[in-house]
Amino acid sequence: MNRIDRLYALAEELRAAGPRGRTARQLAARFEVSVRTIERDLSALGQAGVPLATKQGRAGGYSVDRAMSLPPLNFTPREAMAVAVALSHSDHVLFARDSRTALQKIVAAMPQPALDEARTAAAKVRLLVRPVPDPDGEIAELIWRAVRDDQVLRIAYTDVGGIETVREVEPQHVVVGPNGSYLTAWCHLRQEERVFRMDRITKAERTAALPQRPPASRRLQVDGFETRLPEAALHPEDLSPTPT
Incomplete structure (x- = not known):
């Protein structure tokens, strides 16, 4: 994962964590980098305007406002492929339309090279189709x-x-x-x-x-x-x- 991707993912990780936040050590383990690298990334996010909050003490760490506006989510090709496979199962009459629109949003947010890689990977997967009766x-x-x-x-x-x-x-x-x-x-x-x-x-x-x-x-x-x-x-x- 390059640094730009990691910064987006780091902001999302902190937003998902909510008020509990994450320590630098937890984030370093999550992204498989050093604590020092995470601290530099957090500093870069703060300088870019991401509203980071820090809590001191043994249970301290970093958190971010969940309501903040973030740039478009940056899915990796494998994440996009995994979501496409999961949503392809959602052809039920209740969820088919929402599954399509969710995939459209993911595709629209991805850079073309990453999207091409995701499509190539997804083309290697087939799903078994079992016809079932649809309700009205x-x-x-x-x-x-x-x-x-x-x-x-x-x-x-x-x-x-x-x-x-x-x-x-x-x-x-x-x-x-x-x-x-x-x-x-x-x-x-x-x-x-x-x-x-x-x-x-x-x-x-x-x-x-x-x-x-x-x-x-x-x-x-x-x-x-x-x-x-x-x-x-x-x-x-x-x-x-x-x-x-």
């Missing part, structure tokens, strides 16, 4: 909003035997898996957590009822698969080295 787009969007906003839904659901029931449910999670997409919800009819195939939900409407469900199960299996939450990817400070 309008119903899927209504379900997503109910999950997001903790709203109670009345749904018409056709089970695997072709029997349709109408029930009120309190949505918990949208599950995207290899066999399709699902809604996990507290079902008023069965008085328990249930999993519904989204493509079998033929109607959905919001109700005025207030959610009263118990907390969702921490561990959940759907179609025999363990589920996981991508939420952790939005907390990069929790994935970074712990203070020493």
